[in-house]
Amino acid sequence: MNKFIGLCLFPLLSSAAAQAVSANEVSSTQFNLAELVSESSSRIYPFIPGYHPTYWNTGGNHQRYNNCYNYAANRISPTNAKSQPGYAKGHRGFNSDNGASCAGVIAGAKADGFREVPSSLWNYKKSNFSNSLTLSALVLAPHYDYHWYRRDSNRRWSHKPGSTNATNLDNSNRAIYDPQRADRGVYTQFCGYFENYSSVPADFVGPYIEQNKGNIYVTGTFQSANSNIEADIAKQDSTASTVTVLKYSGRENPSLPLTKLNDYLQYRISEVAKLQDTSILRKELAQPGEDFVPSILGYKGLLINDTKGVYFNPGDQVLISEGTIKVLSTNKNELATSKLPSRIIKSSLLDLSLEKDLVDFIETAK
16 A cells, blocks of 8 residues: 555544554555545545544434444435444345344344454454454344444544434443443343444545545435335434434434324423423523433433424424433523523423323334
8 A cells, every 4th residue: 555655645644543554554454445435546544533523413413313333334324314234235134133133233234344353353353453444343132222332543432322422431421441341231232343444535635534434335224125114214304393212222213293193192292391481390501511312322211303393492302301301492582691502401390101101102103
């Protein structure tokens, strides 16, 4: 690769990426780099991506439509559906055996282009930073869901649990140095390690951006004319007001438009919404740096995304979780007094059965 590397371009690289390129010149891999880039340029800079969560943690659709698999592949979803292992190549991934074992997700990821690391090389790969391969780890909650982690250039691991923020902390709020030993909640089965490449063309000009530079195409829409799996999600109106059960990291969460709830549930939500404009419920601003939805694995509650303002202010997000309501408000009157770009209002949930009834209705309807 020496002849492809122009010294004048090295200032564009982060130090970690530059070291990865230099190391890659003297180390061999099983990848053919020329096959991993477009035909317009076979000259690339491979690198281990850095931990830059702000790229993913936008709070909007960019964050919502990218999950743990997108994060591990370092590639955003081209559709308004979270990418699923194998869908880009017509493999059903987790759904091929309903998550009975790791095999379905592994087969799907390998169809997309991930390379499985033999178990005999796990320890070596985890400690090896001499090349530019992106190392990922897969875990499973059998018959429930799957989850991916990604190793970053700082020698730690990070992940993106579903629609929540990308984070480098586990379920016990500890830094992740090895996903095998991290607190993974319900994802108790460790499936193994995988490799792929992140890279940019050698003639790349401009600020060096490490995110969304993976060389594996992933999608949330199943690529087969004979199947409509997840088709309703891909066609879903992203502007509709919805309520979603936040339970999965990899799979699509069960979700319904607010207008599809039965009359009784719609009435109860409207009553809660009315109380948010009174002093009946205690309200307080969130603590600085507090995430609206916690970046943990497992059930996180119900999220109402009221884009149309059906019950709350247009654009408000409402989290109902374990007897508590949190409202991320964009109300301009509140903004004028709080002097913040957004405001999280927290309150006790008076009707504790509402959460369970909503979950039961949504999961039964799906």
